[in-house]
Amino acid sequence: MADLKKQIIEQLNLQEVTPESISNDEPLFKEGLGLDSIDALELIVLLQQHYNIRIANPEQGPEIFYSIRSMAEFIVAQQTAKA
Amino acid sequence: MNSAEAYITGSCIIRHHGIWLNGALLWEADRSMELQEWLRAGYDRFSGQYPKFHKMDALSKLGWLAAEVLLKHAPVQALSPETVGMVLSNRSGSLDTDIRYYATVKDIASPALFVYTLPNIVMGEICIRHGFKGENIFFVSENFDAELMSSYPAQLLATTPLQACLCGWVEVMGDDYEVALFLLEQTPRGMAQRATAGALNELYKMSK
Numbered sequence: 417m418a419d420l421k422k423q424i425i426e427q428l429n430l431q432e433v434t435p436e437s438i439s440n441d442e443p444l445f446k447e448g449l450g451l452d453s454i455d456a457l458e459l460i461v462l463l464q465q466h467y468n469i470r471i472a473n474p475e476q477g478p479e480i481f482y483s484i485r486s487m488a489e490f491i492v493a494q495q496t497a498k499a
Numbered sequence: 500m501n502s503a504e505a506y507i508t509g510s511c512i513i514r515h516h517g518i519w520l521n522g523a524l525l526w527e528a529d530r531s532m533e534l535q536e537w538l539r540a541g542y543d544r545f546s547g548q549y550p551k552f553h554k555m556d557a558l559s560k561l562g563w564l565a566a567e568v569l570l571k572h573a574p575v576q577a578l579s580p581e582t583v584g585m586v587l588s589n590r591s592g593s594l595d596t597d598i599r600y601y602a603t604v605k606d607i608a609s610p611a612l613f614v615y616t617l618p619n620i621v622m623g624e625i626c627i628r629h630g631f632k633g634e635n636i637f638f639v640s641e642n643f644d645a646e647l648m649s650s651y652p653a654q655l656l657a658t659t660p661l662q663a664c665l666c667g668w669v670e671v672m673g674d675d676y677e678v679a680l681f682l683l684e685q686t687p688r689g690m691a692q693r694a695t696a697g698a699l700n701e702l703y704k705m706s707k
Contacts, residue, residue, distance in 0.1 A: 429611070431539075431553040454554075457610035464607055 417488045424484075427462045428455050440485045448483075456481060469494045505653035505664075505694035506687040510702045511569035513561060513678035518545075519706045520568055521690070534674055538564065545571070549628070556596040556615035557676065559624045562587065562669040565680040566625045573682055575663045576629065582662040584633030585622045586652050589670040592618040592639050621669055633661050643668040643679060643703055645696040652683045653694055662686075668703070679703045 421435035433449065442448035445456070459481055463469040469491065471477065480490045512519040516537050517527035526544060528537055538560045542552050546567045552560060570576070575583050593616050600612040614620065619637040626632065634655060638647065652664040667680040681702065683694045692698050 429553045430550065432550050454610050454614055461607050461610065 417484050420484060420488055420491070423462055423466055424459070427458050438484060441483050444481055444483060444487075459487070463491070467491050467494070504685060505649070505656050505683045506685075506691040507681055507694045507698055507702070508663075508684045508688055508691045509569050509573055509682035511565045511678070511680045512703070512706050513565050514676070514706060517706065518565075518568055522702065522705055524706070525568065534671075534676060551624075554611060555624060556593075556599075556612070556620075557671045558589075558593060558595065558618065558669060559615060559621040561671055561676055561678050562621035562680070563624050563628060565669070565678045566629065566665065569665075569680055569682055570629060574688075575682070575684075578662050580630050580632040582633055582660050583629070583631040584652075584655055584659070584661045584664045585625065585631065585635035586638070586648065586655070586664060586666040587619075587622055587635075587669055588638040588640055588644065588648065589618060589668060590639070590641055591670060591672040593620070595672050625665070631665075633664075634659055645700040645703065648681070649683075649694045649696045649699050656683065656685050 417440055418435055421438045424430070424438070425433055425435065428451070430449070438449065445451045456477065460471060463471065471480065480486060510521055516530045516532060518525045518541065526541070528540055532540070534557060538557065541564050542560075545564065546552070552563065555563060596612060596615045600609060600616050603609040603612060618639065619635070622635045622637060626635070638644075640647070648666045648668075652666045655661045655664055663682060663684045665680060666683055668677065669680070670677045679702070681699060684691070
């Protein structure tokens with residue numbers, strides 16, 4: 417999850433945020449990091465660029481991008497399914 | 500059109516890595532700095548606590564920073580949001596960002612860059628920051644047009660509910676940039692002068 421936090425900071429240009437300040441379980445949107453809809457699109461790009469994962473069902477978005485932990489679990493599940 | 504009813508109550512010029520407020524040099528940084536590096540330094544000096552700044556393109560950062568400096572001590576915040584408008588212009592539109600966005604398209608198009616591929620986004624960023632909801636328009640012209648920037652806002656102030664109008668020039672293309680932002684108001688205050696083309700031109704050329 418530490419790597420994922422660094423990737424998010426770089427992808428979303430969160431210059432005043434450190435990986436240590438991001439909670440694993442806090443919501444990424446509205447509260448927590450306070451991300452917006454454009455950030456959500458950038459997170460989709462991040463999954464494609466870093467993990468070669470495409471989200472087949474957009475309705476899964478809120479669940480996948482709820483927190484760092486939910487994103488990490490989704491990535492691991494996708495990689496396991498591909499292996 | 501007639502500019503008799505509008506007054507220039509503030510100006511902010513940004514060029515050569517320096518910021519001039521109401522004609523006086525406020526801050527100047529090493530000219531060898533990259534533009535983005537200089538913008539970050541300006542943000543740290545005059546604002547901070549607004550993380551969205553880092554996501555903006557250079558055009559929006561320049562306009563946002565100029566508005567931040569210009570409006571710091573201006574009483575426009577006391578006006579109702581619908582009475583503060585904006586008339587901006589530049590030479591290159593959003594071409595600087597359009598080119599950067601186009602470079603991402605061959606890989607994965609960047610949503611964060613795409614949202615800045617219109618020049619009027621800089622006005623949106625300023626409006627969000629300061630809560631302005633008045634009429635606004637963005638012109639593209641070869642050079643700073645003092646006649647247009649005096650007459651058009653004056654007309655808005657005379658014929659619409661606007662009581663204050665930010666106007667001027669916000670240009671960036673690669674390493675070349677220039678901002679000349681003016682606050683025009685219906686009511687004179689402080690060292691206000693009538694918003695004529697000559698007065699705007701004089702302020703614009705002051706730090707050239």
